[in-house]
Amino acid sequence: MTVSTTLPDPPAAPVTLDRRDGPYGEVVLRRRGEVLEIIANGCFLMDTSDGRSERLLVDAALAALPADRCAPAVLIGGLGVGFSLVQAAREPRWGRITVVEREQAVVDWHRSGPLAEISGRALADPRTEVAHADLLDRLRAAEGEFDALCLDIDNGPEWTVTDGNAGLYSPAGLAVCRTALTPGGVLAVWSARPSEKFEQALRNAGFAGVRTEEIAVARGVPDVVHLALRPPLDAA
Template sequence: MIDASASADRGTRAGRSTGEGWQEVARAAIPGEAEPMRLVQRGEAYSILIGTAELMTNILRGSEQALGRMGCAHLHDTPQATVLIGGLGMGFTLNAALAELPPSARIVVSELMPAVEQWARGPLGHVFGRCLDDPRVEIRIEDVRRTIQSGAEQFDAILLDVDNGPQGMTQRSNNRLYDAWGLKRARFALKPNGVLAVWSGSPNRQFKARLRLCGFDVEERRFHSDGRFNRRHVIWFATKPEHAAW
């Protein structure tokens, strides 16, 4: 989830609640939040909101697809590759990851909100396509932090698009994903040469430095929302060294 100010970084992702022509399709209560999460539609456009803050849309998808494609590119020929995706979204990262991975791969998607999976199998089914029926995919309705902490050296890649990245978050508990403690847990959960890929609505020098301090080799890529390189969206690709001590 992201806050209203950060939502603009995803490309005019705000103002859907009362905009002309937008109709509410469904809503779901969020534990600990006053505002519900809502799915709205106008023609072929769909948006998921909290209040007027847009969390995701099917119109702008380039950097979300890049997260899945580039985060799994090193696994194209890796038998039994195992990938964790934090957040189901509208399936763009999942679909891109599936296209990169071999038939023997496994993808675990941790999604906190049951409604997101329900919408994926219902009104957003045409957006998701058949990715949820792919035998490589396992959906877990749980906090991605719990999944990361469930064991050492489980994953070849961890792809995170949670709360707009390391800033602009609406749930304080998600800070633990991006602080030093959370990054060390992610490193612990990765196999040697595993990649932690983190999507963000904007650059963050402190976070980039924190990744390095936590023992990752870091590459930063910047994207426009349609996939072109630009100064808007950022993905950090943080690799765990092959001979890491932990």
Template sequence: MTTALPERNGDDAVVTLDRREGPYGEAVLRQRGQHYEIIVNGCFLMDTVDGRSERLLIQAALDELERTGGGAERPSVLIGGLGVGFSLAYAAAEPRWGRIAVVERESAIIDWHRGGPLGAFSGGALGDERVAVLHTDLLEYLAAEDGERFDALCLDIDNGPDWTVTDSNDGLYGADGLAALWRRLRPGGVLAVWSAQPSSAFEEALRAAGFADVVTHEIPVSRGVPDVVHLARRVAD
């Protein structure tokens, strides 16, 4: 990793720890005081300040599986996006989960967990025998024929349905993307989607795609609109 001279922003110095050019653009890891930030293509993606919504993403899916009796005795979960590791660490700390797969397309982010400072936030989850890191693009993974099906899909991709940093991610939240997600869920399975803001249009898209029990959980933030987790269920066949 390379270290640049700190930039002054408010009370904290901002230090660029690593900057990578990859197939999807530029990924940057910065440190601001005691916290870390991921910047993709010049846009802030996430930081380590508050992981409540990322943890809710996992907990809400598990609660819904237990409420409806869907899924296996030890359900499997696919996490879309490794990010700063909050969702993966929370899932790995829960013994009720069986297989835990996490899809991450940015090799830089995987490296920042395996040998960099973000490993403290994924909490050693990469060493859990239930955990598999799939280094691929989520849309490509979903498009594969006869792919693995899961009891829960927990997606934290980009900034959510209404504001994507990478144009190609728009397809995940449209009709084709939702159809692909439907196919990767077992009957009775749960889809949980993190978003930086509520989206009534996405709720309607979920219903139009055949999902049931569509609800939105809000998580207040210190400034601006709340983070949310959109929750939906694939009805049993």
């Protein structure tokens, strides 16, 4: 028997497609083989290799809403590589789909760059609106506007891309999220790892039905989606 000594090909080296300096630091789009990656301030943010957890972010939020809620409005915090937007646009039950993205570079990569292959049809959906804005600023102007908030702007509440993002997960930031929801609306937050501390912060902020759904990954702890509801009788 002949034993092969051929070694597997080494992983492809990343190729930088675009690099921008913006008000929140550096953002980079690069390609590694067939995979596109977004890097923010030197921190890996997300890539196009899978997307299961980004899709679950949207599906879990919709499943948590009453089935008879008509054309619910969803806000997606962070355009990223587009998986969450695409999943929302595939679902006819969603009404208005608002995507908030603070990095103009990311919007450009979707509108006229390499990420357009993923999100082009979803961006053309008449229900879709893309807002180039800071997420907290947009939420502060959204009292009772959305039935669901699907937030994926960091690697998690305890692993933020920039220090300023921590305000979103603070008591004041979570109060803004709650107020932006309709009564009975759902907050869904993506994270690269579970956080009991964040679950308690959600309860302390007046959310109900707090739970965490896990998504298995190839190595390490699972990705998760934290889910919480604005109580139906909450008038805050």
